[in-house]
Amino acid sequence: MSDILAELTRVRDAFDKPTLRLLDRKWAPLVLAVFRTTFTRDQKTVPAERLHQQVDNYLDELKLAGEPSPEGPGRALCMQWLAHKWLVRSRDEDGAEFYSLTSHALEALDLVQSLTRDRTLISESRIHTILDVVRRFANEADPDRDTRIARLEAHIAELTAERDRLAEGGDIEPATDDHMLDSYTNLHSLIGQLPSDFKRVEEAVAGMHRQIISDFRNEERPVVEVLDEYLAKSDSLMKLTPEGRAFEGAFALLRDEPLLVDLRRDLDVILTHPFAQTLAPGEQREFRRTVKTIQDGIRDVLGERQRLSATLRAHIVGYDVAKDRELDAVLRQINQELEAWMQTAGPRATVEVELVPPRIDVEHLRERFWDPADAAPPPPLEDVSDNAPAAPDLEAIRRQGGPSLVELRQALVIAAMTPDGSSVADVFSALPERLRRPVELLGMVHLLLGARPDDGDGFPEAEALLAALDGEELVEAVRPDGTRRAFTVPVLPLRASDADALVEGARP
Structure with missing residues (x-):
C-alpha cells in the first residue's frame, strides 16, 4: 500500500x-x-x-x-x-x-513577503551558504583526527594562497551587482526568519508560564516537582528545539560585543556597494537594523523568562511550610478522633460539624493604631538670618508710601495767598523732586477739591467747575527710583478763598 x-x-x-x-x-x-x-x-x-x-x-x-x-x-x-x-x-x-x-x-507574513519578491531565492549565494554550512557540519561530525587536520590544512592553504596573491599586487575582481543582489536576497531571507523564531520561543516560555501557574493554583503536586519540571522544560526548550538553539546562538552573539561591532561594520560595507542603490530606503534601513532585530528578539524572550522566574520566586517566598505541617497535624488528629469514635458509634451515626464559623458581631474595629511618629514635634526651623536681605531705611519706606499731605497743604496755602494766578500744575512743578512723586500730584488735587465748598447738591463746587473746564496742563513727576513720567491734568487755578479753606481743613 x-x-x-x-x-x-x-x-x-x-x-x-x-x-x-x-x-x-x-x-x-x-x-x-x-x-x-x-x-x-x-x-x-x-x-x-x-x-x-x-x-x-x-x-x-x-x-x-x-x-x-x-x-x-x-x-x-x-x-x-x-x-x-x-x-x-x-x-x-x-x-x-x-x-x-x-x-x-x-x-504567514514571511511567506507572503517571499512570494511578493521578484527574484528567486535559488541563487549562487544560497548554494554557497548551503555548501559552507555542510562543510562546517561535516568537519564537526567527522571523528577522525587525520581527516580534520587535512580539511583544516586545505582551508589554510587556500586562504594563504589568496593572501599571497593579493600581497603581490594581484587584481581584485569587484563583485557584480547581480551577485551582490543575490547575496542580499539570500541574507535578507535568513534575517527575516529571526522574528518568527524568537516569537515561537517566547510563546513556548509563555505556555510554560501558564502551565506552572495552573499547577501552583491547583496544588496537585508538590512545589519541588513543579520546580524540577520547570528546570527540565527550560533546559529542553533551549537545547532540543530549533527555536531554542536559534535563541542560544543569538544570545551568544549578543554577549560578544566585538562580534556585534564587526557585524554592524560589515552591514555598512555591504550597503556601500553600487547594488544598494537599487534598494528602497526602507529596505536599506531594515538591513542596517539587523543587530537591533536580534537584540529586540532576545530582550522579549528574556523578559518572558524573567516573568516566569518572578512567578516562581513569588510562590516559593509565599509558600508556608509551617502552615502545611499544621494542616497535616490537624488531619492526623481528626483521624485519631474518628478511630476512637467508630469504636462506639453505630452504622448510621452522624456528627454535627459546623463548616462555617458563626458570625462575630463587632460594632467597630480599630483601623489605625497610635504611632509615636505622628505626635513627634516638627523639626526646628533652620536659621537663615544670615541670608536675609538688608532692612529698608525709613526714608525708603516713606518714598514708597502715600502723599505728604502736610507739606503739600502748606505749598497750596502759600500759592493761594499770592494773587499771581497760579494753578495746581504750577505749584506742583515748583516743588522739590522728593515731593514730585505721582502720588503727590494726586494728593494735591485731593486737598484742593476737598477745600472747595459744596454747591448744595452734594458735589463740591470745584468738581462742577472741573467738569466745565476744557484746558489741560502738562506736569512732570519724578518716581522714587529717579525715572520721570509726564501727566496731563486739567487747569485748576487757585483762589484766595482756598487758603482759608485749606487752613481750616488742617485743624483737627
Missing part, C-alpha cells in the same frame, strides 16, 4: 495550524494587509483601543474604494483574530492592554 493516508494525515495536521488557517480563509488578504500595515519591525505592539479604531478606519476606506470587507466592528474582528491565535493580548505594568502578532501570523 502507498503512504497516501499517512501523508494526508500530516497535511491535515499542517492545515490545522493557525498559520495555514490564516492563509486559507476568505478574508486572508485583508487580514494580512491589516497586519502588514499596523505591525512593523519598529511597532511590534499596538494598544488595544488604537488597533480597534484602526481596523474600523481600514474597513471604512475599503468600503469607499468599493473593496469587499467583513461585517462587524473592529473590536469584534480583533477578538476573532485573538481566538484564532493570530494575535496575542498582554498587559503592561500600568494595566494597559496591547496586541502583538503571534509566531503563526509572522510566519
